[in-house]
Amino acid sequence: MSLNTLFGEKKEAAVKISLESIAEYPEAPISLGTTLSNFTGDWRTFIPVIDDDKCVKCYICWKFCPEPAIYIREDGYVGVDYDYCKGCGICANECPTKAITMEKEEK
Numbered sequence: 001m002s003l004n005t006l007f008g009e010k011k012e013a014a015v016k017i018s019l020e021s022i023a024e025y026p027e028a029p030i031s032l033g034t035t036l037s038n039f040t041g042d043w044r045t046f047i048p049v050i051d052d053d054k055c056v057k058c059y060i061c062w063k064f065c066p067e068p069a070i071y072i073r074e075d076g077y078v079g080v081d082y083d084y085c086k087g088c089g090i091c092a093n094e095c096p097t098k099a100i101t102m103e104k105e106e107k
Contacts, residue, residue, distance in 0.1 A: 044087025046102040052077050054099035061091035061100060 048061075055077050062070040062078055069085035070078050080091075092100040 044085065045105055046087045046089065047082060047085060047105045048080050048087070048089070048091050048100045049103050050078060050080065051099045051101070054097045056097055056099075058096065060094050060096065064090050064094045066090065 057076050057078075059072065059078065062072060066088065067084045067086060069081050070091060071081055073079045087102070087105065089102045092098075092102050
């Protein structure tokens with residue numbers, strides 16, 4: 001099943017996906033990032049900002065993140081570790097409820 005099939009072409013409806021069911025999507029392997037000792041966030045210009053009110057805890061952003069930047073908080077929502085976030089925007093692009101927006105980073 002593709003993500004477009006699951007969420008529809010416009011991704012208007014979100015489905016809560018458990019961590020166990022994430023393994024059902026082999027077309028998007030879980031990233032281990034480049035390395036946990038290599039901070040990669042120093043050169044970005046945009047940062048992801050998460051709106052918990054729109055988040056449905058589907059963890060798709062966590063699955064697609066190419067670095068170990070997205071993590072799951074104790075309350076089940078996702079957070080961003082800005083030491084590792086490159087600001088690529090993949091998480092915002094893949095979020096079915098648009099709970100993640102990319103904002104210009106103030107240095």
